[in-house]
Structures are given as structure tokens and as C-alpha cells.
Amino acid sequence: MSDHERLEQLLDRIDGRQYGAYRDLKGRWRLGGITLFVDHVQGDPFAAPTRVRLRTASDLDPGMHRDSDQRLAAEDWLLRRFGEGLFGASRGSGKSGRLYCYRPGPEVVERSGVRLLRDGDVEVRFSMGLPARGRRILGRQAWEMLTHDVPRAARRLEPDPSLEVQVRSVVAQRTLRRQLRDRGLVAFVADGAILPRASGIDPQPMANAVPFESPPSMRVTLETPSGEVSGMGLQGGTTLVVGGGFHGKSTLLQAIQRGHLDHVPGDGRERVVADPDTVKVRAEDGRRVRAVDISPFLGDLPGGRTTRPFDTEDASGSTSQAAAIVEAVEAGARVLLLDEDTSATNLLVRDERMRRLIPRDREPITPLVERVRQMHEQWGVSIVMVVGGVGDYLAVADRVIAMDHFQPREVTAEARALAPTRPSAPGPLPPIEDRVPLREGLRPDKVRAYDERRLRYGQGEVELSAVEQILDSAHAATIGEALRLLHEQLVNGRRTLRQVLDALDAILDDEGVEALSPWSHPTSDLVRPRRHEVAAALSRLRTLEVATSR
Ligand code: ADP
Ligand code: MG
Numbered sequence: 161m162s163d164h165e166r167l168e169q170l171l172d173r174i175d176g177r178q179y180g181a182y183r184d185l186k187g188r189w190r191l192g193g194i195t196l197f198v199d200h201v202q203g204d205p206f207a208a209p210t211r212v213r214l215r216t217a218s219d220l221d222p223g224m225h226r227d228s229d230q231r232l233a234a235e236d237w238l239l240r241r242f243g244e245g246l247f248g249a250s251r252g253s254g255k256s257g258r259l260y261c262y263r264p265g266p267e268v269v270e271r272s273g274v275r276l277l278r279d280g281d282v283e284v285r286f287s288m289g290l291p292a293r294g295r296r297i298l299g300r301q302a303w304e305m306l307t308h309d310v311p312r313a314a315r316r317l318e319p320d321p322s323l324e325v326q327v328r329s330v331v332a333q334r335t336l337r338r339q340l341r342d343r344g345l346v347a348f349v350a351d352g353a354i355l356p357r358a359s360g361i362d363p364q365p366m367a368n369a370v371p372f373e374s375p376p377s378m379r380v381t382l383e384t385p386s387g388e389v390s391g392m393g394l395q396g397g398t399t400l401v402v403g404g405g406f407h408g409k410s411t412l413l414q415a416i417q418r419g420h421l422d423h424v425p426g427d428g429r430e431r432v433v434a435d436p437d438t439v440k441v442r443a444e445d446g447r448r449v450r451a452v453d454i455s456p457f458l459g460d461l462p463g464g465r466t467t468r469p470f471d472t473e474d475a476s477g478s479t480s481q482a483a484a485i486v487e488a489v490e491a492g493a494r495v496l497l498l499d500e501d502t503s504a505t506n507l508l509v510r511d512e513r514m515r516r517l518i519p520r521d522r523e524p525i526t527p528l529v530e531r532v533r534q535m536h537e538q539w540g541v542s543i544v545m546v547v548g549g550v551g552d553y554l555a556v557a558d559r560v561i562a563m564d565h566f567q568p569r570e571v572t573a574e575a576r577a578l579a580p581t582r583p584s585a586p587g588p589l590p591p592i593e594d595r596v597p598l599r600e601g602l603r604p605d606k607v608r609a610y611d612e613r614r615l616r617y618g619q620g621e622v623e624l625s626a627v628e629q630i631l632d633s634a635h636a637a638t639i640g641e642a643l644r645l646l647h648e649q650l651v652n653g654r655r656t657l658r659q660v661l662d663a664l665d666a667i668l669d670d671e672g673v674e675a676l677s678p679w680s681h682p683t684s685d686l687v688r689p690r691r692h693e694v695a696a697a698l699s700r701l702r703t704l705e706v707a708t709s710r
Contacts, residue, residue, distance in 0.1 A: 162190075163188075163189045163190045163191060164191055164192070164307075166189075167189055167191070167303070167306065167307075168303060170184055170185070171299035171300070171302050171303045172299060173299075174297050174299055175297055175298070175299025175300065176296055176297060176299070177296065177297050178295060178296070178297070179203075179204050179205060179290075179292055179295045179296070179297060180203065180204075181297060182201050182202070182210075182290050182297060182302075183201050185198045185201050185210070185290070185302075186198050186199075186200070186201050189306075191306070191307060191311070192311070193216055193217065194214055194215065194216040194310070194311060194314050195214070195215045195216070196212055196213070196214055196215075196306065196310070197212065197213040197214075197215070197681070198210065198211075198212050199211045199212065199213060199679070199681040200679065200681075201290070202289070202290060204295065205255065205256045205289065205290070205292040205295060206255065208287075209255060209258070209260060209287040209288055209289045209290075210287060210288050210289070210290050211285070211287050211679075211681070211683060211684070212285075212286055212287060212288060212310075213283055213284065213285050213286075213681070213682070214283065214284045214285075214286070214310060214314060215277075215281050215282070215283045215284075216281065216282060216314055216317065217280060217281055217282075218276060218280055218281060218282035218317070219317075219318060219319055220234055220276065220282070220319055220323070221319075222280060224276065224327065225276045225277070225278065225280060229330060229331050229334045230327050230330075230331060231276050232268065232270055232330065232422075233268060233326050233327040233329070233330030233331065233422070234276060234323060234326075234327055235270075235271070235273075235274045235275060235276055236264065236268040236269075236271070236274075236326070236330075236424075237322070237323050237326045237327070238274040238276075238282060238284070238317050239261065239262065239264060239271065239273040239274040239284075240264060240424075241316040241317060242261055242273075242274065242284050242286070242313050242314070242316055242317060243261050243262070243263050243264075244316060245312060245313030245314070245315070245316035246259040246260070246261055246286070246309070246313045251291055251298075251301045251304060251305060251309070255289040256289045256290065256291050256292045256298075257289055257291035257292075257298070257301055257305070258288065258289045259286060259287075259288045259305065259309060259310070259313070260286060260287045260288070260289075260684075261273055261284070261285070261286040261287075261684055262634060262684055262685045262687075265363050265631060265632060266363050266364075266423050266424050266427040266429075267418065267421040267422065267423060267424075267631060268326075268330055268421065268422040268423060268424060269421050269422070269631070269687060269688055270672070270673050270687075270688035271673065271685075271686060271687050271688070272285055272672070272673050272674050272677070272682050272683060272684060272685070272686035272687075273285055273286075273684050273685070275672075275674075275682075282317060283682075284314070284317070285682055285683060285684035286684050287684055288305060288310075290302055291305065325425050326424060326425055328385070328386050329386075329422075329424075329425040329430050330422045331384075331385055331386075332384035332385065332386050332389070332431070333422040333423070333430060333431065333433055334422065335382075335383070335384045335385060336348055336382050336384060336389065336431065336433045337419075337420075337433040337434075337435075337436065339382050339383070340433065340434075340435055341435070343380065343382075343393065344395055344396055345380070345393045345394060345395060345396070345435075346394050346395070346396050346399075346434065346435045346438070346494070346495045346542045346544065347393075347394040347416045347419055347432075347433065347434040347435065347438070347495070347544065348380070348382065348391055348392065348393050348394070348419075348431075348432070348433050348434075349372055349374070349391050349392045349394075349412070349415065349416070349431075349432045350372070350389050350390070350391035350431030350432065351371075351372060351373055351374055351379075351389075351390055351391045351392075352371045352372065352373075352391075352431075353371065353372040353391070353415070353428060353429060353430075353431055353432050354366065354369050354371060354372070354427075354428025354429070355369070355372055355408070355411045355412060355414075355415040355428065355429065355432070356369045356408070356411045356566075365426070365427060365428035365429075366428075369428070369566070370408075370565070370566040370567065372391070372392070372568075373567060373568075374390070374391050374392035374393075374568070375392065375561065375568050375569050375570040377570045378392045378393060378394075378559070378561075378568075378570055379391065379392065379393070380392075380393035389431055391431065392561075392568065394416075394544065394559075395558065395559065396495075396536065396542040397536050397542055397543075397558035397559070398532045398533070398536065398542070398543045398545070398553075398556055398557045398558050398559075399542075399543070399544045399545070399557065399558065399559050399560075399561065400545055400546075400547055400553050400554070400557040400559070400560045400561065400575075401413060401544070401545065401546045401547070401561050401563060401568075402546075402547055402548070402554075402560055402561070402562050402563070402571070402575075403548070403562045403563035403564055404548070404564075405548060407563040407564055407565060407566065408563045408565075408566040408567075409499075409546045409548065409563045410499055410501060410546055411566075412546075412561075412563065412568070413440075413497055413499055413544065413546050415429050415432045416432065416434050416438065416497060416544060417434075417438070417440045417497055417628065417629060418432075418434075418629070419432050419433045419434025419438065420433075420434050420435070420436050420437075420438050420629075420690070434495065435494055435495045436690075437492055437493050437494040437495060437692065438493070438494070438495040438496075438497060439488040439491075439493040439495070439496055439497070439629070439692045440496075440497040440498075440499075440628045440629055441481060441484040441485050441488055441496050441497070441498060442481060442484065442498070442499070442502035442503060442626050442628070443477040443478070443480055443481040443484075443502060443503055443504040443507070443626075444475070444477075444480040444481070444484065444625075444626035445474075445475060445476050445477045445480055446474055446475065446480075447474075447475050447480050447483075447623065447626070447700055448472065448473050448474075448475070448700065448701075448702050448704075449470055449471060449472050449475050449479065449480065449483040449699075450471060450595075450699070450704045450705070450706060451469040451470075451471060451595055451706040451708070452469055452470055452483045452486050452487055452490075452595075452699075453467070453468050453469045453470070453486060453590065453592070453593050454467045454468075454469075454470045454479060454482040454483055454486055455467045455468040455470075455590060456482075456486070456526065456531055456589050456590060457478075457482035457485070457507060457525065457526055457527075457528065457531065458470070458478065458479060458482055458524050458525055458526070459524040459525075459526070460524065461524055462524075467479075467524070468590075469593070470483065473702075476504070477504030477506070477507070478504040478506050478507040478525060480504070480626075481503060481504050481507050482507060483699075484626075484696075485528075486592060487695065487696070487699045488692065488695075488696075489535075489539055489541055489592050490592050490593075490594065490595065490657065490658065490695070491657070491658070491661060491691055491692050491695035491696075492658065492661070492691060492692070493541065493692060494540065494541060494542065495541070495542045495543070495544065496541055496542070496543050496544075497543075497544050497545070498528075498543065498544075498545040498546070499545070499546040500545070500546055500547045500548055500549065500550065501546070501548075505550070506525055506527070507525065507527060507528055508527055508528050508529060508547075508550055508553075509527045509528075509529050509550045509552045509553075510523065510525065510527050511552070520586070526585070526586055527552075529550075529552045529553055529555075529556055529583055530583045530584065530585045530586065531585060531589065532553075532556050533556055533582070533585075534585055534588070534589045535589065538588070538589045538591075539589065539592065551578070551579065552579070552583065554575040554576075554578055554579035555579035555580070555581060555582045555583065556582055556583070557572070557575060558572075559572045560572045560574075560575040594656035594657060594658050594659075595656065595657050595706045595707075596653060596654070596655065596656050596657070596706055596707035597646075597650060597657055597660070597698065597704060597705070597706050597707075598650070598652060598653065598705040598706060598707060599647060599650045599651075599652045600652075600703075600705060601701060601703040601704045601705040602618070602643055602644075602646060602647040602650065602698070602701070602703070602704070603618050603619075603647065603703075604617065604618055604640075604643065604644040604647055605617075605618040605619060606618065607637070607640040607641060607643070607644055607678065608637065608640070609633045609634070609636035609637035609639075609640060610633070611632075611633045611636070612624065612630045612631065612632050612633050612635060612636045613625040613630075613636075614636075615636050615637070615639065615640045615697065616640075617640050617643060617697075617701065618703060619703065620701065620702045620703055621702075622640075622697050622700050622701055622702075623700060624636055624639075624696075624697060624700065627693055627696045627697065627700075629690075629692070629693055630693055631687065632687070634685040634686070634687050635687040635689060635693075637685065638673065638676055638685075638686045638687050638688070638689050639689045639693055639694055639697045640697070641676040641677070641678055641686070642664060642676055642689050642694045642697075643694065643697060643698055643701070644676075644678075645664060645667065645675070645676060646660045646661075646664060646694070646698065649663045649664065653707045657695060657698070661691040661694065661695060664691060664694065665691055668688060673686045673687065673688040674686065
């Protein structure tokens, strides 16, 4: 008997029976040109949906299966296509009778939703709410879903010219990004890029936006397989973005903040690229800080409290941002992005009058402005910073960009003339101390993301709203799974955070993001996290403990 007949018989037999009888669906079904693997069957209509993988021969150019850049671009394209094919395929109310797959935003990033396999097949991971009325099986509807709706979506996996467009675009973006370090650049914003979004909740490009145009003095031309691209090249060191309110400063920074990822063609930011280790840091009062040496920015606090290292359950604006900077560098950040809008002013600067009023020995804070040059020289960290109101940075910046009606102008020379003397640092920067996390504090227990801002991990919740480079709830959930993997990797009291992050990267490079599946089979919603976001989540765990003797 064919699988087709077997499936029909099964669904006929269990039609109208109690929901639990669906369990017999588990296993492999060869249905014409597609094979379905039902990996997990939900226990009732309200439980997490049934997990399925679909495998079929791919009609893509075999070259795309082999080249890792092309493969990533094609997998993303296929996932979007398949998702469009599922749309409107609901056969029931609520969760029952629906098909789900991951619906990506404008970023192209390694995900588990679709994979091109080495043997020339494509595998799609999705889930379905097996249809029910009350708790009774709707066998006929299940049959329609499995033999009609799913194959219809699978037919969308057929390549068309837009696939080629996307693959070329992603390959170009990756080629641009790989050139940055050799050229001494930390970011590149192509002429013609559309940076602003339609709204704060709509990631589509803004209609009728002013296209980006590089200041002539900062224009560089980079090569890609699809031709030369010219635009603004940001050199390492300290870059300031200045200008009046509402002139597009934060919008430029936000585009750079997503520049470690590729974007779909038409997004407007598909030729804005940044160093892969670019990390946004901001103030976040109320967060926990565990054993971070923030002495470069804050000396000992009133009451003899040490900052070397610093511990708190309830950080202030300045201590939270100082900790975020040190933690980012600990995890390997090479470029830090700061926006005055989301920074603690007293960490950024202290003005002349305040210096006179409060002498240095009464003020524990060494403002960042006195440290940025050392951070570049000693830690190898570049900074791109948006400032509207604080002029002190003009003296320490390697270059200054003024945004004026959404157009950048280089004003480095004018800035130098206004601020000729550099504030001096109070002493050398200490090296960053590697923390040694203890296993106990990372016990996973339950892992679940509510959305991109909040993760349930073990006994506690991790607040992630200040970790701005997390894309969505699936990304946050995958970060939770990465913490679970770090837990396995930690050999108590012996491996540093940096070492376990290296191990995580090596495992993900080797096995793909599927290494983070919470089950023995690959699931649909994994989004590859960077070490930076994983480290940021770990640092925010309320249960994190670190070895104290260092
Ligand atoms: P700033 O940080 O300088 O105060 P923002 O970057 O927040 O300014 O931008 C202010 C507004 O202008 C935002 O609503 C933004 O979407 C819009 N905007 C930014 N860049 C452009 C552009 N290139 N064309 C049109 N509107 C833009
Ligand atoms: Mg702003």
C-alpha cells in the first residue's frame, strides 16, 4: 500500500475520534514528489502545534547548494515563498487547522526554516495545528491540509527571476562587508540607500525618503561581483554624527546597527554594511550587573563600594551603560554605537562648570569623552556616536558628520577649529578582565521568549529591551537556547565567557543553527544569534554568578 493510501485510511479511521489518536501521524509519509516527516504530534488542539518537515527535490542551480553565501540567500528566499503559499490556508478556528512557518522581517539571516541539503533536496520546517472540532479529530480537513495545502505551498519553491536578484544582492552585501576591515572601515553606506522606515512599527522603507548621498570627502568605491558601489566609508576611530534635532542622525545610526546583517533587495538598506562585531550600547537603569570591572568609567562609589568589579541588582543610567560597554568589549565587540538619545549624559560628559563645582576627587565618573581615544588605541574599539547637544566630543573625534535635512556633510575641520584641546584621561585603561561564569546560574529549566524583549530562562526572566539588535521573538528564543548550550559548555570555574562564546560560534559554524534546536529534530523557528546578543542576555540573567577568585 502506498503512503498516500495509508494516510487516507488512517485519517478515515480516526475521523471523529478523540484528538490523541492523531499520534499515529508521527513518522515519514511519501506523498508523490514530497516527503513529510511528522516529528512531533501535539497532544491536544490547544497545545503547541504539530512539527513537520517537508522534503522535495530542489530545482535550484546546484551551485547554490554549494556556495555558502548563495545558499543562505536562496534559503531565505524559499522560506519567504513558502510562507506566502501558506497564507490563507486556514481550515478551522483558533490554532486548529492552520499552517505556520517562520515569517522573516527584512533581514536575511541564517535560519532553520528552510535548508538546501547537500543531496540536492530542499527541506522546509513548519508546523500545523491539526484540525479539530472541540476535541474531536477532523480527519477530512487534515487530509486536505496534508495533501492539498502543503503541496500547494511546496509548489511555491519553484525558482523564478527574483531568486537570482536576491542571491546577487546578498552576495554583493557579503562581499562589501568582507572588504571593510582590509580597508580600515567600520561601516559603509552606499549612495542611494534609503535609511528611514515607514514607521516605528513598520520595517518597510519610507516612501519618498531622501536617498543617502555620501559627503565627497568620505566617498569610497568598493567592488562587488555585480559591479562597483560608491558610498560613505566610515573609518575606524571615533566618528560623531551631529546635527539639529530631526535631521536624520538616529536613522543613520539605526541603519548601521543592522548593517551586520544582509537585507532583502528593495529594503533600502541592502547596501549598508557594518563590521560583524558592531554592538549598540545604551543606558538601562534597573538592570542587574554581575562582576563587571567598570573602573575605566566609574571609580569607587560613596560608602567605599568598589567598581572593580562592580555588582548591583539595580544599576543606574551611568553604571548600566558603563557595564554594557565593558561587557560588549569582553564579548569581542570592535565597534560600539551610541546615541545620545539613549545614553546617560553623566557618563558621556562633564562640562567645565561642573568640573569646577565638583572636584575630581568627589566625582567617581570618568566620562567616556576622556576614554574614547584610549579605547581605540588600547582596546581596538571604534565608536560611532550620535550627539545633538554635547560639544565636548568635537575635540576627540577623528571625524564629524553633520546631518542636515537628511544629508550628511563632513565638518571635521570646522569641529577641530572649535575644540582644539583634547580632554586628557586620568590614567591608562585597565585591560578587560575575562569573567568566568558558573554553571549553576545558567540552569535552563524552561526556556521561552514572550517577544523580542523578554525571555523566560530557568527560574527567571531576562529583560532584553535594551539589547536592540535582537530581531524578533524567534531570535530571542534562539538566544535562550544558546544560553542552554553555554550551560553545557561551561566547565565549572574554568572556562571564561569568551571561551564558551568561541565554542558556541564554532558549533554554529559547524552544525548550523539547528544545533540550538531544543528537540532531537530541527525545528522551524531558529534564527542564528551572534555571540554579542547571547553575551548580552547572559549578562542580564538575574541568576548569573561568576567565579570570584581571579
Ligand atoms: P534625529 O535623530 O536627528 O533627531 P531622526 O533620525 O530621528 O532624527 O529622524 C527624524 C525623522 O525624519 C524620523 O521620522 C525619520 O523617519 C525621518 N527621516 C530620517 N531620514 C530621512 C530621510 N532620508 N528622508 C526622509 N525622512 C527621513
Ligand atoms: Mg535622534
